[in-house]
């Protein structure tokens with residue numbers, strides 16, 4: 421099965437009210453790869469990520485201009501069903517956010533149920549395969565009926581990843597998915613990301629440059645000239661190139677720790 425899709429941003433500009441947060445971002449994210457978005461605080465990484473699944477416009481007054489295509493489909497076309505877009509593009513957040521009182525099992529299959537799946541065997545199979553893919557199955561298989569909120573932080577984040585992939589999303593967006601986790605859980609999630617790219621298009625925002633270097637195939641470096649300016653894409657290339665031989669001085673300054 422090939423669910424992974426290409427994400428093509430053309431001149432994507434996003435605002436919060438009259439404040440322009442990102443300006444004319446153009447980049448193509450290939451299917452079955454991991455793309456890291458890096459750059460100093462406030463350069464618009466999260467804003468760009470949230471424009472990929474139309475979450476940006478949830479903020480009152482926020483809007484997006486430009487074109488965003490998932491394969492051939494323009495997801496900002498007026499006739500597009502926004503709910504369907506958000507369901508097709510999974511998202512994992514900085515803080516694990518399972519439904520805390522809902523059982524582990526119900527957390528994983530929540531999206532499938534929303535999509536109308538009722539058959540128990542289908543839900544059981546999806547729960548097991550998603551929890552296995554998220555490397556959580558062996559830790560929770562004997563307590564699927566217990567609340568998701570009872571798991572450790574790292575387990576909760578893996579539960580959220582299982583929940584996101586249970587609906588077989590075309591693209592998986594991750595906004596600093598390890599920032600609230602300890603180093604061991606972080607490495608577990610990084611391993612998992614490496615496996616997810618066999619099936620999904622993964623886009624990850626990270627503050628951690630070692631993490632970007634470890635998990636991603638391609639890296640996009642965003643930056644801002646000065647406070648109040650919009651974030652722009654400075655350089656986008658293979659991760660090895662960005663970290664070993666960047667084409668732009670600003671990228672080099674950032675990755676060598678001279679600013680940001």
Ligand SMILES: Nc1ncnc2c1ncn2[C@@H]1O[C@H](COP(=O)(O)OP(=O)(O)OP(=O)(O)O)[C@@H](O)[C@H]1O
Nearest residue numbers: 436439441459460461462463464465466467468479
């Ligand atoms: N809800 C909001 N309302 C108004 N401005 C916002 C909102 N969210 C973000 N911004 C502004 O938009 C700009 C880009 O923010 P964004 O969170 O996308 O940056 P970032 O690169 O992800 O930052 P960080 O690395 O600190 O998370 C910043 O100037 C930020 O202050």
